[in-house]
Amino acid sequence: MSTRVAPIFPVRDVAAALAYYRGLGFGTRQWSGGGYGFLTFDGAEIHLGAEPDHDTRTDRRSTAYLFVEDADALAQTWLAAGADVRLPQDTEWGQHEGALVDPDGNIIRFGSPIHAD
Numbered sequence: 001m002s003t004r005v006a007p008i009f010p011v012r013d014v015a016a017a018l019a020y021y022r023g024l025g026f027g028t029r030q031w032s033g034g035g036y037g038f039l040t041f042d043g044a045e046i047h048l049g050a051e052p053d054h055d056t057r058t059d060r061r062s063t064a065y066l067f068v069e070d071a072d073a074l075a076q077t078w079l080a081a082g083a084d085v086r087l088p089q090d091t092e093w094g095q096h097e098g099a100l101v102d103p104d105g106n107i108i109r110f111g112s113p114i115h116a117d
Contacts, residue, residue, distance in 0.1 A: 004045070006045040006046060006047050007046055007047070007062050007063070007064040008046075008047040008048070008049050008062065009046060009047070009048050009049070009061075009062045009064075009102070009104065009106040010049055010050075010051035010060045010061065010062065010104065010106070011048050011049070011050060011051060011102075011104045011106075012050075012051065012104055013050070014030060014034070014035060014036060014037045014048050014049075014050050015030065015037075016103075017037065017048050017102070017103070017104060018030055018037045018039075018048065020102060020103060021039050021102075023081050023082075024077075024078055024081050024083055024100075025041070025077065025081075026039045026040060026041045027039065027040035027041070028040075034050075035049065035050040036048065036049055036050070041066065042066075042068070044064075044066055046064055046108075061104070061105045061106050061107070062106050062107075063106065063107045063108070063109060064106075064107075064108050064109070065108075065109045065110070065111070066108055066109070066110040066111075067110075067111065067112070068110050068111065068112050069112055070112055071088040071096045071097060071098050071110055071111050071112040072087075072088055072096070074098075074110055075087055075088055075098045075110075078100055083100055083102075084100065084101045084102075085098060085099070085100050085101075086098050086099040086100075086101070088110075088111065088112075090114055091111075091114075094113060094114050095111035095112070095113060095114065096111055096112050096113070096114050097109060097110065097111035098110055098111070
């Protein structure tokens with residue numbers, strides 16, 4: 001049995017959100033019926049759904065977590081692309097974590113393990 005999970009990010013404009021994430025290195029695909037899209041990043045998947053009342057429903061934001069090999073390198077790549085990135089910091093739970101905030105207010109937290117030298 002195979003089980004997968006994908007968070008769904010509410011967005012104002014699916015085409016604009018797909019273009020934004022494409023610029024950060026994500027694979028993108030828009031559903032032919034409109035109003036829905038798909039992001040892939042190194043095996044992870046995030047869905048995008050058009051939210052008609054997005055601007056009045058600030059409670060409708062989502063968060064996802066990406067486990068990555070090098071959080072610092074990813075942060076620098078996304079910063080170079082013009083993204084709103086919180087730089088990674090070491091956490092007490094053993095991850096080196098940062099965050100990306102997209103134009104719709106959704107957050108992708110990303111982290112890599114802290115390695116003892």
